[in-house]
Amino acid sequence: xxxxxxxxxxxxxxxxxxxxxGMLCLLLLIATSVQAxxxxxxxxxxxxxxxxxxGAFDGGIPAALEAEGAxxxxxxxxxxxxxxxxxxxxxxxxxxxxxVAGLKGRGARRIIIIGHSLGANAAIGYAASRHEVAAxxxxxxxxxxxxxxxxxxxxxxxxxxRALVVAGEKSRRIWPDGVQGIPTFxxxxxxxxxSMFDPDGPAVIPKNAAALHGVPLLWVVGQSDxxxxxxxxxxxxxxxxxxxxxxxxxSAGHLTAPQVARSQVVExxxxxx
Numbered sequence: 328x329x330x331x332x333x334x335x336x337x338x339x340x341x342x343x344x345x346x347x348x349g350m351l352c353l354l355l356l357i358a359t360s361v362q363a364x365x366x367x368x369x370x371x372x373x374x375x376x377x378x379x380x381x382g383a384f385d386g387g388i389p390a391a392l393e394a395e396g397a398x399x400x401x402x403x404x405x406x407x408x409x410x411x412x413x414x415x416x417x418x419x420x421x422x423x424x425x426x427v428a429g430l431k432g433r434g435a436r437r438i439i440i441i442g443h444s445l446g447a448n449a450a451i452g453y454a455a456s457r458h459e460v461a462a463x464x465x466x467x468x469x470x471x472x473x474x475x476x477x478x479x480x481x482x483x484x485x486x487x488x489r490a491l492v493v494a495g496e497k498s499r500r501i502w503p504d505g506v507q508g509i510p511t512f513x514x515x516x517x518x519x520x521x522s523m524f525d526p527d528g529p530a531v532i533p534k535n536a537a538a539l540h541g542v543p544l545l546w547v548v549g550q551s552d553x554x555x556x557x558x559x560x561x562x563x564x565x566x567x568x569x570x571x572x573x574x575x576x577x578s579a580g581h582l583t584a585p586q587v588a589r590s591q592v593v594e595x596x597x598x599x600x
Contacts, residue, residue, distance in 0.1 A: 365597050367396035369461075370435025372426045376444030376469065377406045377506065384443050386466070386585025391593050398433045402426045406445050406523075412515035415522035416452065416529045423453050437461040439596060443585055444469035448532050451562075455538035462543045462599055464592055467552050467584045468562070469507070473526040473533070480505060481524050488524075491517035507581060508553055536562040543571040545595050547588045549579035571599055 371392050375383045382389070382401040389399035402422060405414035414422070427438050439462050442450030447465035454460040471477055484502045502520045504513035513520070523530050536544070546563045548555050559574045566572065573595060579587040 365395055366392060368434065368436040369397040369439060369596070370427070370430030370433070370437065371397050371399040371439045371441060372423060372430065372450075373399060373401040374404055374423070374440070374442035374446030374449050375401065375407065376442075376446050376467075378408050378411060380407055380409070384582050384585055386443075386583075386587070386589045386592075388441060388464075388585055388589050388592050391589055392439075392596065395593060395597065397439075398430055398435055400426050400430060404446065404449065412513055412519050412523065415519050416449075417522060419449060420453055420456060423449070424457075427459070437600070439464065441466065441592070443467055444581065448530060448535075451532055451539070451544075452529060452535045454542050455535040455540070458540060460542055462545070462596065463539070464545045464547070464596070466547045466588065466592075467549060467581045468532055468546070468554060469581070470523070470530060471532065471554075472524045472528065473531045476508065477505060477524070478526050480510060481526075485521065485525055488517040488521040492521060533562040533565050536566040539566045541567045541569050543569045543599055545572070545592065546574045547584055547592070548574075548576055549581060549584040549587070550576055551580040552584065553581070 369392070371389060373382065373385050373389045375381055375385070381403040385401065389401060393399050403410065404422065405419050406412060423440070430438065438460050440450040440453050440460055441464040442448065443466040447468040448470045450463050451465055451468070454463045472481065480503050488502070497516050497518070499514050499516050502513050502515060502524070504511045515523070522528055544563065544566050546559070554561070555576065563574045575588065575591060577584055577587045
């Protein structure tokens with residue numbers, strides 16, 4: 328006899344069916360919760376690019392990862408619009424240390440470093456110098472002091488900065504810089520300038536990529552970004568092989584790549600564990 332969920336039904340059969348329906352609903356809720364929190368225990372540091380502000384051009388990636396259960400932070404770095412070249416590359420690494428410590432205090436067990444432009448440079452540099460990073464996402468990597476173009480522009484300034492560091496000079500002054508191939512100028516102390524622009528210094532992406540300790544690397548570049556022309560051999564292929572590393576090209580420019588690649592970044596991170 329068919330069960331009537333609207334009318335009355337005597338005996339334990341209705342109770343059993345009701346209990347079973349309740350159990351199925353509970354299991355569905357649990358499954359949905361686990362799926363939504365698939366990145367629970369993951370801490371994300373998002374590093375912005377040069378001359379902007381904390382969280383600039385993040386493409387909504389930190390928020391999307393938090394929706395998946397991660398905890399995220401977007402610190403203001405010493406190359407922001409307000410702080411431009413206010414600390415050395417090495418001091419910036421220690422600022423990232425502080426952000427990581429804060430995430431661990433919030434329960435993060437795995438640390439992901441994501442960066443855009445100069446922030447991508449720093450993300451790779453940080454993972455190369457620390458052993459606790461679970462994955463790196465480099466979005467539109469920028470700031471290439473070792474390239475022939477930047478060497479030609481900064482060679483005399485690097486010599487001057489080295490001499491001033493030896494002499495103990497700490498005052499800020501104007502130096503040659505560049506943004507996406509466009510010549511600009513920067514204000515920095517000699518030691519900060521040297522740490523950021525020395526072609527043999529700490530801010531060299533290919534060198535740092537080669538020292539990544541096998542960390543999974545997602546390299547995202549827009550097809551309208553100047554760095555695309557350098558290809559995967561510029562730095563991505565130099566990283567120690569990891570079967571989960573990916574080189575991704577998207578239909579975007581330098582500033583829009585994070586937004587266009589947002590879903591790919593989220594899905595890639597979810598696929599790691």
